[in-house]
Amino acid sequence: MSMQQPGITQFTGLRVWVIGATSGIGEACAKTLITAGARVALSGRRFERLETLCALGQVNQCLSLPLDVTKAEQIDLAYQAIVRAWHGLDLLLFVSGIYIPLRADNFALAAAEQTVQANVLGPMRAVAAVLPDMLEQHAGHIAIVGSVAGYSGLPKALAYGPSKAAMINFCEALFYDLQPRGLSVHMISPGFVETPATAQNDFVMPALISPETAAQEILAGIQQGKFDIHFPKRFSRFLKFLRLLPYPIYFWILRHFVKI
Template identity: 85%
Template structure:
């Protein structure tokens, strides 16, 4: 089966919805898209950050759509606002996510539920909302930020890891269905990026990159029509290799080299 799918060669005039635009990777993506001349709808819970972002654009270039991804009706409402203003959407870029470090000692059902609601059901709901019209148009892009933490089980990721593994599987299954129908799916797996989410980490993060570098990788991958957008390659490539190993070797390497 061919992996070819359309890219977005020029973002100018494209209608893009960035969910999780108030901070970190999503904010850097939104800024780059505004600079590139896209029409950008920005979402997140912090209205002041959305308004500040919109002030960077031309008049009518941005839409500020505050929402909580765990409140389904707020996602529905925001999409209706986009359609009312722009009559459709070319790219859903779902970046929003939460990371709560969880090991066996502090694992609770409530924290797991919070993570799954935000990182799995949130993006699934956004996709469910935009899919019907994209399928009807036989065009459109769905990009979801997962993580290399979804490749295989890692320490301190008892709920985060499974939530990101779910998104990898979701993107694969979605690609299979929609690529023959003219849509593009972009599965985004970042390594460590210096954002408020990782500022809480108490260990040295290998191959750490800036949110601007991450945004560059993401937008370049979407431009080229890539399905599997992962970076930085020196780290994401290594983790892709690790997951292929037999479990005894995999866990030996983790215990030997991951000191967290």
């Protein structure tokens, strides 16, 4: 089966909704898109950060749409505001996510529920909001930031890992349905990126990259119409290889080389 799906020739004038634009990877993507001349709707909970970002654009280039991804009605209202302003949307870029380190000895159900609400149901709510119009217009891009942590079980990720694994499966299933309908799905799997989310890590993060480099990888991948956008390759390819190994070898490598 062909994996071909539409890319994006240029971002100028494109109608993009970045959810999770107030920090880290999402903020870097939003800044790049604003500089490239896209019309950018910016979402996250921190209103003042959205306003600061908005001020970087020309008059009417950006929309500041504060919302909490755990609240479906807030996502729906924000999408309605986009449609009122721009009569549609070309690219949903869902970046928002939370990481609460959890191991067996501190596994807390409340933290797991919070993670699933934000990282699994959050993107599903946003996709549910935009899909009907995109299907009707036979065009549009849905890009979701997951993680290489979704490839296979890793330490300190008892809720985060499963939430990102769910997004891989969700993107695969979406691709199957949407590619024949002319829509593009972009499954984004970053390795370690230097952001407030990873600042809490107390171990050396291999192949750490900047949010700006992550944004370049993401936006270039979307422009090229790629489904599987993973980076940095030296790290993501290694993890893709690990998940193919038989479990005894997989866990042996984890125990010997991952000292966290």
